[in-house]
Amino acid sequence: NEIYLQGLGGQVPPFTTDVTGLEESARERLGPGPFWYVAGGAGSGATVRANREAFDRVRIVPRMLRDASERHLGVTVLGTELPAPVLLAPVGVQSILHPDGELASARAAAELGVPIVLSTASSYSIEEVAEASGDGPRWFQLYWPNDPDVCASILDRARKAGFTTLVVTLDTWTLAWRPRDLDQSYLPFLRAVGTAIPFSDPAFRAGLEKAPDEDLPMAILRWVQLFTGKDKSWDMLPFLREHWDGPVVLKGIQHIDDARKAVESGVDGIVVSNHGGRQVDGAVGSLDVLPEIVAAVGEQVDVLFDSGIRTGADIVKALALGAKAVLVGRPFAYGLAHGGQVGVRHVLRSLLADFDLTMGLSGHRSPAELGPDALR
Numbered sequence: 411n412e413i414y415l416q417g418l419g420g421q422v423p424p425f426t427t428d429v430t431g432l433e434e435s436a437r438e439r440l441g442p443g444p445f446w447y448v449a450g451g452a453g454s455g456a457t458v459r460a461n462r463e464a465f466d467r468v469r470i471v472p473r474m475l476r477d478a479s480e481r482h483l484g485v486t487v488l489g490t491e492l493p494a495p496v497l498l499a500p501v502g503v504q505s506i507l508h509p510d511g512e513l514a515s516a517r518a519a520a521e522l523g524v525p526i527v528l529s530t531a532s533s534y535s536i537e538e539v540a541e542a543s544g545d546g547p548r549w550f551q552l553y554w555p556n557d558p559d560v561c562a563s564i565l566d567r568a569r570k571a572g573f574t575t576l577v578v579t580l581d582t583w584t585l586a587w588r589p590r591d592l593d594q595s596y597l598p599f600l601r602a603v604g605t606a607i608p609f610s611d612p613a614f615r616a617g618l619e620k621a622p623d624e625d626l627p628m629a630i631l632r633w634v635q636l637f638t639g640k641d642k643s644w645d646m647l648p649f650l651r652e653h654w655d656g657p658v659v660l661k662g663i664q665h666i667d668d669a670r671k672a673v674e675s676g677v678d679g680i681v682v683s684n685h686g687g688r689q690v691d692g693a694v695g696s697l698d699v700l701p702e703i704v705a706a707v708g709e710q711v712d713v714l715f716d717s718g719i720r721t722g723a724d725i726v727k728a729l730a731l732g733a734k735a736v737l738v739g740r741p742f743a744y745g746l747a748h749g750g751q752v753g754v755r756h757v758l759r760s761l762l763a764d765f766d767l768t769m770g771l772s773g774h775r776s777p778a779e780l781g782p783d784a785l786r
């Protein structure tokens with residue numbers, strides 16, 4: 411309605427309402443290093459493509475005369491009500507895209523009541539982002555450090571700063587072969603990383619011989635060593651439970667057996683995700699594995715989904731296949747690149763409006779009414 415009314419006054423929206431167009435203009439705005447940091451995938455990009463192809467193979471079959479004029483987008487996830495089945499995915503070092511970085515995303519999400527999932531690799535500290543998020547819902551994403559003291563310290567700070575839910579990313583215990591980042595020697599990343607969370611973390615600083623501002627290269631090296639090179643195992647999960655008293659969600663599940671193990675290990679939820687195709691080149695499209703995982707564990711834990719969501723129709727499809735909610739990555743990162751808080755808000759509102767209309771026009775009044783019979 412806002413867009414129609416502004417149109418009557420001769421005004422057009424500040425940025426395109428089409429995510430593909432937004433990606434194209436982000437390319438011009440950002441330059442190759444930062445742009446490919448967002449757009450790039452692992453290896454040949456086969457999994458980035460597979461994520462989209464999986465959505466293209468599934469189609470909505472609209473229903474008529476079901477009075478979907480009144481609609482509700484709200485869902486309950488992990489016992490908490492969300493205004494819509496959408497969260498901002500954890501995206502690291504957002505200051506590469508806009509100087510306000512995670513502060514802008516947190517403010518935009520809070521305006522709409524959409525949860526942020528703050529990355530361990532944030533450009534702003536946990537406490538700064540919490541302040542920007544105000545009363546907004548906030549979850550914390552953990553890259554599991556190799557040092558248990560640093561891990562405990564980060565979790566403690568996140569809890570105290572009002573982050574309610576822990577999302578543990580399992581698929582990035584070391585960085586994949588990412589040619590587009592390697593060709594830039596990770597320069598945009600390294601330039602921005604100087605303020606990343608562990609640099610402000612007391613347990614991390616205690617392990618350094620010199621303060622980060624006295625020896626930045628060494629601090630960065632230690633930081634990278636802290637988060638890469640060492641995989642964890644299922645029997646280490648109790649450590650996280652000991653240090654986190656809220657819901658725990660495992661992100662990066664693609665195999666049905668891992669989904670079952672997640673349930674056995676007592677976590678509260680999983681995110682079916684392949685990190686937006688950024689980790690295993692040639693991996694299966696994330697939507698392709700969603701139905702079998704929902705069939706296996708959907709009764710026991712909340713199944714969330716990400717990797718490839720670009721439109722309202724994509725959200726309809728993922729929910730119809732059993733996801734309780736979806737995380738959105740690149741689209742909001744492009745919004746951030748366009749206009750900070752205003753850009754993220756624009757993308758979120760566009761996506762939610764598109765979802766609302768597509769759900770309604772296909773004959774559904776709420777996410778609860780979406781099931782596999784809505785699709786072919």
Ligand code: FNR
Nearest residue numbers: 448499500501502529579685686717718738739740
């Ligand atoms: C990510 N992703 C990510 N995931 C995570 O757990 N911690 C992180 O710090 C990051 N950082 C990050 C940076 C950038 C630039 C992107 C694009 C992605 C992965 C992210 O949470 C999510 O899984 C994917 O982005 C989902 O795919 P789409 O929506 O981008 O297709």
